[in-house]
Amino acid sequence: xxxxxxxxxxxxxxxxxRVTITCxxxxxxxxxxxxxxxxxxxxxxxxxxxxSNLQTGVPSRFSGSGSGTVFTLTISSLQPEDSATYSxxxxxxxxxxxxxxxxxxx
Amino acid sequence: QVQLVxxxxxxxxxxxxxxxxxxxxxxTFSIHALHWVRQAPGKGLEWVAVISFDGTKRYYADSVKxxxxxxxxNSRNILYLEINxxxxxxxxxxxxxxxxxxFGVGEIDFWGQGTPVTVSS
Numbered sequence: 001x002x003x004x005x006x007x008x009x010x011x012x013x014x015x016x017x018r019v020t021i022t023c024x025x026x027x028x029x030x031x032x033x034x035x036x037x038x039x040x041x042x043x044x045x046x047x048x049x050x051x052s053n054l055q056t057g058v059p060s061r062f063s064g065s066g067s068g069t070v071f072t073l074t075i076s077s078l079q080p081e082d083s084a085t086y087s088x089x090x091x092x093x094x095x096x097x098x099x100x101x102x103x104x105x106x
Numbered sequence: 107q108v109q110l111v112x113x114x115x116x117x118x119x120x121x122x123x124x125x126x127x128x129x130x131x132x133x134t135f136s137i138h139a140l141h142w143v144r145q146a147p148g149k150g151l152e153w154v155a156v157i158s159f160d161g162t163k164r165y166y167a168d169s170v171k172x173x174x175x176x177x178x179x180n181s182r183n184i185l186y187l188e189i190n191x192x193x194x195x196x197x198x199x200x201x202x203x204x205x206x207x208x209f210g211v212g213e214i215d216f217w218g219q220g221t222p223v224t225v226s227s
Contacts, residue, residue: 001168034213036151043201043217044151055215087151091213094165096141096153 002026002090006099013106017078021102023088025069032092035064035073038101039084047086048073080106108132110202110218117224118192126221128185128202135183136160139205141214142176142187144198144223154200155187159209192225199223 003026013019023033031051036044046055048064051071061076075082083106088099114126128140142154155166155176164176175188185202199220206215 043219046215049206049213089213095167098151098153101150
């Protein structure tokens, strides 16, 4: 199975900061990476699919990039409501695998 | 709007079985693949299984292969997960989730609110 190594596991930042979260795949996965945001006690929400495509309704301060085995989620100007856990997902091959998650504290 | 409502969770003894259901509405059920994903308390997301739009293809996480069975009823818009030989470390919230792609498989774009399963004697 493809391993997705996500870093950092936790992050503390301030309103207005720019933050980056990284996922490294154990092998090439083309552009088959998605990013999710999950608030405590709630279901995950899709932010980005196919590396860099913003899901409808997601603020433009969220962006994704990368290729091959290294992928990043960037939040350009943090807002208080961005406090959540962020996870990457590879959908290149089965079994699908998630990164371990990054808990972002504002 | 898309709705996925899971049911069937609860407290179950180790080694017993459970069937989870997910009732879907707000989208064309029969053209989307569907997934189950679980999350143990305080842990990350773990993908469990997927079934193709027409039910002909099913794939599972290695950890559940042979014990879990995913199925769907396209006439009733319901997704199922049959779980056998439950273990205590499978205590988790089980989420039903919809695939973004039509007539194929891709990433998950919508999740239900989850149904909690507690495996304990």
